[in-house]
Amino acid sequence: MAKRSPAGKAGGRLRLLRTTAFKLAAVYLAVFTIFAAFLIFYIAKNTTQLLTTQLAEAVDQETRELARQYEVGGLSRVARIIDRHSRQPGASLYLVTDPDGDIIVGNVAAVPPEVLTRPDSDLHPIPYRRLEEDTSADHVALVRVFALPGGFRLLVGRDIGERQRFVAIIRQALILTVGLMVVLGLASWLFVSRRVLKRIDSISATSRQIMTGDLSGRLEVTGTGDEFDRLALSLNTMLARIEALMVGLKQVSDNIAHDLKTPLTRMRNRVETALAHPDDGGREALVTTLEDADQLIRTFDALLMIARTEAGSSGLAFGEIDGSAVVADVVELYEPLAEDAGVSLSADLPEEPVMLYGNRELLSQALANLVDNAIKHAGEVVEDAHVTIGLTRGKEGVELSVADNGPGIPEADRPRVIERFVRLDESRTRPGFGLGLALVAAVTKLHHGELRLEDAAPGLRAVLALPNERALTDDAKSSEAKDQAAAAVSGGGKGA
Amino acid sequence: MRILVIEDDQETAAYLVKALNEAGHVADHASDGDEGYAMASHENYDVLVVDRMLPKRDGLSVISELREEENRTPVLILSALGQVDDRVKGLRSGGDDYLAKPYAFSELLARIEVLARRNTPNEAETRYRVADLELDRLARTVTRGGETILLQPREFRLLEYLMKNAGTVVTRTMLLENVWDYHFDPQTNVIDVHMSRLRGKIDKNFEKQLLHTVRGAGYVIRDDG
Numbered sequence: 102m103a104k105r106s107p108a109g110k111a112g113g114r115l116r117l118l119r120t121t122a123f124k125l126a127a128v129y130l131a132v133f134t135i136f137a138a139f140l141i142f143y144i145a146k147n148t149t150q151l152l153t154t155q156l157a158e159a160v161d162q163e164t165r166e167l168a169r170q171y172e173v174g175g176l177s178r179v180a181r182i183i184d185r186h187s188r189q190p191g192a193s194l195y196l197v198t199d200p201d202g203d204i205i206v207g208n209v210a211a212v213p214p215e216v217l218t219r220p221d222s223d224l225h226p227i228p229y230r231r232l233e234e235d236t237s238a239d240h241v242a243l244v245r246v247f248a249l250p251g252g253f254r255l256l257v258g259r260d261i262g263e264r265q266r267f268v269a270i271i272r273q274a275l276i277l278t279v280g281l282m283v284v285l286g287l288a289s290w291l292f293v294s295r296r297v298l299k300r301i302d303s304i305s306a307t308s309r310q311i312m313t314g315d316l317s318g319r320l321e322v323t324g325t326g327d328e329f330d331r332l333a334l335s336l337n338t339m340l341a342r343i344e345a346l347m348v349g350l351k352q353v354s355d356n357i358a359h360d361l362k363t364p365l366t367r368m369r370n371r372v373e374t375a376l377a378h379p380d381d382g383g384r385e386a387l388v389t390t391l392e393d394a395d396q397l398i399r400t401f402d403a404l405l406m407i408a409r410t411e412a413g414s415s416g417l418a419f420g421e422i423d424g425s426a427v428v429a430d431v432v433e434l435y436e437p438l439a440e441d442a443g444v445s446l447s448a449d450l451p452e453e454p455v456m457l458y459g460n461r462e463l464l465s466q467a468l469a470n471l472v473d474n475a476i477k478h479a480g481e482v483v484e485d486a487h488v489t490i491g492l493t494r495g496k497e498g499v500e501l502s503v504a505d506n507g508p509g510i511p512e513a514d515r516p517r518v519i520e521r522f523v524r525l526d527e528s529r530t531r532p533g534f535g536l537g538l539a540l541v542a543a544v545t546k547l548h549h550g551e552l553r554l555e556d557a558a559p560g561l562r563a564v565l566a567l568p569n570e571r572a573l574t575d576d577a578k579s580s581e582a583k584d585q586a587a588a589a590v591s592g593g594g595k596g597a
Numbered sequence: 598m599r600i601l602v603i604e605d606d607q608e609t610a611a612y613l614v615k616a617l618n619e620a621g622h623v624a625d626h627a628s629d630g631d632e633g634y635a636m637a638s639h640e641n642y643d644v645l646v647v648d649r650m651l652p653k654r655d656g657l658s659v660i661s662e663l664r665e666e667e668n669r670t671p672v673l674i675l676s677a678l679g680q681v682d683d684r685v686k687g688l689r690s691g692g693d694d695y696l697a698k699p700y701a702f703s704e705l706l707a708r709i710e711v712l713a714r715r716n717t718p719n720e721a722e723t724r725y726r727v728a729d730l731e732l733d734r735l736a737r738t739v740t741r742g743g744e745t746i747l748l749q750p751r752e753f754r755l756l757e758y759l760m761k762n763a764g765t766v767v768t769r770t771m772l773l774e775n776v777w778d779y780h781f782d783p784q785t786n787v788i789d790v791h792m793s794r795l796r797g798k799i800d801k802n803f804e805k806q807l808l809h810t811v812r813g814a815g816y817v818i819r820d821d822g
Contacts (some may be wrong), residue, residue: 434791
């Protein structure tokens with residue numbers, strides 16, 4: 102990493118504030134602060150209320166008791182009781198005044214005078230000073246003033262300093278908690294967003310590099326298996342697929358350029374020649390040109406078909422189809438052709454129908470191409486040529502095969518013949534344009550299957566191994582198969 | 598027949614109109630979706646030839662709107678998109694037939710002729726007859742000059758399709774689509790072999806040939822009188 106300029110730092114900070122992580126952190130912080138404040142406030146309020154109630158009850162009880170004692174033993178008895186109680190530690194406040202408001206007995210040095218003039222049933226906090234204390238600090242107490250007969254006043258109260266200390270503690274706790282939360286929130290946000298931003302930045306940077314045309318670049322996978330790794334893996338898979346498709350596309354365009362230019366040039370020259378000699382067989386030239394044009398269109402169609410099939414063209418109807426019927430139809434279509442070529446064509450079908458998951462048209466076309474090849478190659482070389490289409494259901498899935506007893510393909514050439522436009526030298530003289538097997542391979546891939554070319558000793562056996570439907574509907578497997586297909590496409594060498 | 602060609606490419610359209618006129622039809626031309634829709638809904642045409650990608654309004658929406666208005670004129674869709682799924686989409690929106698570009702003009706003409714016939718009550722007939730060749734669709738029998746001809750099931754369907762469109766040239770592609778339900782082009786012309794077998798069965802022992810090959814186009818069954 103290069104050192105950042107101050108401006109860059111400020112920009113970085115600004116960017117940090119714009120991140121989703123910050124917004125999320127802010128929201129969480131706000132929510133939790135409100136929650137914590139509410140919780141503490143609720144606890145404090147309830148506790149204070151409880152304490153107050155308890156105090157009030159204690160004061161009331163004592164007041165009632167003293168009033169009763171007054172009735173029984175008069176002022177002197179009350180004074181005695183108050184005296185005794187006052188000496189106990191943590192005693193309540195007591196005060197008895199005469200009608201003039203002078204203190205007769207009690208342990209309170211001073212109370213606001215107006216308190217005593219309003220005897221009522223209400224409890225209220227008042228400031229007071231204790232007798233034995235020499236400090237001038239005011240305490241606060243909850244007191245009740247009770248009018249005794251004869252104009253005397255009785256004041257009973259409890260110090261609420263404890264309650265206030267409790268409230269103060271709660272307040273402190275609130276401030277501390279919120280403060281701590283803010284600090285922790287900020288810290289975790291910084292940590293998370295730094296980390297996240299770093300990963301996102303690396304993904305962005307790599308993406309930009311890839312966008313400039315370097316499709317071989319891949320996103321960094323740290324190996325922690327976190328969501329960024331998963332994202333990077335998905336993106337990498339996507340990139341691999343795109344790269345494979347691009348390679349395929351490039352190959353197709355190269356092949357088109359190479360293999361279609363020749364017949365086009367031929368056509369052009371023929372027309373030119375015919376124009377130069379208007380009275381010399383122009384019609385024949387036109388007919389041949391028409392045939393050439395048809396062949397070109399067919400080649401184009403086949404190429405497009407292969408390209409689209411390899412790209413896994415969506416929207417093709419896949420479903421449960423009767424494999425035996427597909428085979429029987431292809432045999433029925435080619436049987437007359439085979440007979441004319443002196444080849445016996447037969448189907449080797451199991452007793453019960455074999456259902457498979459796929460697209461009837463594509464599989465028929467693949468089989469047709471294989472049968473077509475087999476008839477051509479075996480029919481021309483062997484005396485009693487025969488071609489057999491087989492269909493078997495195994496544990497892995499369904500296998501469709503086309504076997505002939507012709508010359509076969511040398512093992513070294515087998516991987517190559519599947520590529521587009523590849524035609525082995527010995528078949529260059531025969532009709533065809535070298536796209537048959539490429540299409541078969543593409544169709545097999547689209548069905549997540551595998552195309553195998555085997556030695557039928559003698560001859561060639563082409564096997565389309567198609568997985569069961571269960572495997573096809575299994576997403577993980579199908580995407581894996583798609584990747585393999587993509588890799589296989591990109592792995593295909595240069596077409597001849 | 599009156600045919601409306603809705604096609605935005607002027608050169609293609611001019612060529613089509615000229616060729617249709619030469620084949621004995623009356624052809625009109627609309628160059629965008631709106632104009633095509635207006636003409637198709639106000640005039641009486643036997644067949645509409647609609648390009649899929651049109652300015653102002655997409656060809657498929659023109660077709661589905663006409664179909665919603667109970668306009669049953671047969672429609673042939675022309676499109677550069679030739680995949681099976683594109684074809685299905687086109688036919689679902691109300692098209693009767695689908696031809697992918699680039700197409701051979703003979704193919705287009707053959708399809709237009711067959712579409713136009715579809716409006717005739719021929720569909721409901723149970724017996725087809727061309728000269729002394731008779732095909733009974735219910736009994737699944739074929740006779741010529743009173744003699745029974747034994748055909749394989751597929752051969753029967755091949756002959757049925759040809760006789761249903763007697764006098765009209767049908768192409769190899771049309772036969773593959775309608776008799777085999779295949780929408781791909783086999784590398785070798787397997788259809789020709791099937792046709793020569795069929796010819797062997799219905800024409801071989803007779804002086805008058807009914808099944809004719811039209812070079813560069815396809816096949817036709819007709820009584821040349």
